[in-house]
Amino acid sequence: MHINPYGEEPVRLALELVNDPPGTAAELAHRCRRAGFVIDLPIRDDDLTATRAFLADWLGVVDAPAEHVRAERLNVLLHQATAYPRLTNHAGDGWHLHYRDPGLPLASALRALISAGTALHLSGRGIHRLGRCAAAGCTRPFADFSRTGRQRYCSPACANRDAVRRHRHRTTADQT
Secondary structure (H helix, E strand, O other): OOOOHHHHHHHHHHHHHHHOOOOOHHHHHHHHHHOOOOOOOOOOHHHHHHHHHHHHHHHHHHOOOOHHHHHHHHHHHHHHOOOOOEEEOOOOOOOEEEOOOOOOOHHHHHHHHHHHHHHHHHHHHOOOOEEEOOOOOOOOEEEOOOOOOOOOOOOHHHHHHHHHHHHHHHHHHHHO
16 A cells, blocks of 8 residues: 555645635635645735635546546646645755745645645545545535545544434334
């Protein structure tokens, strides 16, 4: 099994930003910093607008109807964020890989980070490991980080609600 941890945190950040969108560019920057993302340039108001547009495109990867379509859609995002991988110690916290050019505004850096992270997640764990919650009434996207690769729900709460619903449906059907 090949697991690349670089993919997990950017994908988790993308999900957080999609499922609970920031209201301002400052909030976007705060949440990126909280996730460990080093921001090198001043934040601009259009970073929020551009990030929202990118995340809408990223949801197209999540919602792809087939594996080859998912790969094609992600390849478009990767092409838009193209930069050669490079070693950097820009924050003085140790050498690490960046999949983006230096000096990019926040929205462009997020596009590169999340696109590369998603590609690493899907190629390392399985192309099927993005989806929408299977619980009735919930459409939240999720990334499957489980060992088994069989996640169907966005959260344990949705999984539990759906299990209770199925149990009640069976119990009612058995009584009739």
